[in-house]
Amino acid sequence: MKKIHLSSLGLFTLALATMTSCKDEKKIDTTVETTIETPAKSEIAVTPIEDSKMFPGAKLTISSQVATSADADSVSFKTMYKVANFELTMHTEGHNGEHMANSGQGQHIHYILDNTPYAALYKPENEVKLKKGSEHYLLSFLSRSYHESLKEKDAFVLEHFKINDKGAYEKLATPTAPMLFYSRPKGEYKGADTKAILLDFFVVNTTLAKDGYKVQANVNGQDFMLDEWRPYQITGLPMGENVIKLTLMDASGNVVSGENTSVERKITLME
Numbered sequence: 001m002k003k004i005h006l007s008s009l010g011l012f013t014l015a016l017a018t019m020t021s022c023k024d025e026k027k028i029d030t031t032v033e034t035t036i037e038t039p040a041k042s043e044i045a046v047t048p049i050e051d052s053k054m055f056p057g058a059k060l061t062i063s064s065q066v067a068t069s070a071d072a073d074s075v076s077f078k079t080m081y082k083v084a085n086f087e088l089t090m091h092t093e094g095h096n097g098e099h100m101a102n103s104g105q106g107q108h109i110h111y112i113l114d115n116t117p118y119a120a121l122y123k124p125e126n127e128v129k130l131k132k133g134s135e136h137y138l139l140s141f142l143s144r145s146y147h148e149s150l151k152e153k154d155a156f157v158l159e160h161f162k163i164n165d166k167g168a169y170e171k172l173a174t175p176t177a178p179m180l181f182y183s184r185p186k187g188e189y190k191g192a193d194t195k196a197i198l199l200d201f202f203v204v205n206t207t208l209a210k211d212g213y214k215v216q217a218n219v220n221g222q223d224f225m226l227d228e229w230r231p232y233q234i235t236g237l238p239m240g241e242n243v244i245k246l247t248l249m250d251a252s253g254n255v256v257s258g259e260n261t262s263v264e265r266k267i268t269l270m271e
Helices: 008-024
Strands: 045-048 059-069 074-084 108-113 119-121 125-131 134-143 156-163 169-171 179-184 188-190 197-204 214-219 222-226 232-235 240-249 262-270
Touching (some): 059 134, 059 156, 059 169, 125 134, 134 179, 156 197, 179 262, 197 214, 197 240
Parallel strands (some): 188 262
Antiparallel strands (some): 045 232, 108 119, 179 197, 197 232, 214 240
């Protein structure tokens, strides 16, 4: 076989031809374009709740209130109730209890003392410790198991009273001024309960209307003007701490002055 010897010039010519051939080949783009979609930020919304189970004739009354000395400065104040046409501890029927925080202990009484967070009473009684020489407002109302209040005229009791310096209970005149009491939301919400949060409040001595009194709900700095006394739901709340403030407004859009007209709460949502 005849051997072929390539000179330096031949090697250079071969290399140049190879490079030219490579340039003529179509380039293949191996870059992969990836689009990452950022989830849209949830918008907070406050909307009415429909189709709550009704309880015609439901009635709540206070049967007795007794103050007994606890120590030199305070008393144990016990309230006993009578409930008619409404069953405590029963689970409220209806779809609202399926998508909102729902008490496993059933229907109950909301006991709101001085517009502080309520105590849920599953028995018709409650006892608290109060200072001697103190004045108080007590709103009590019947509640569905998912914490929505019954807004019938006989399903609540509002009392104004004091514990005098001797530790005795004294009933004061029933308030006649417009008042607003905060009920829900309250505390912590987890998992599915964070999707729809009940907003519920109690208005006394006035009604709400488009041309009358209203409730301003401020949710994390965003205002919602509510002109109907009914339950609402809040959606779109972020995880973590949220602030809800309710304020009673008059027909001219001014903040109503006086006691029990504005309340603020913090709640926490968790995964």
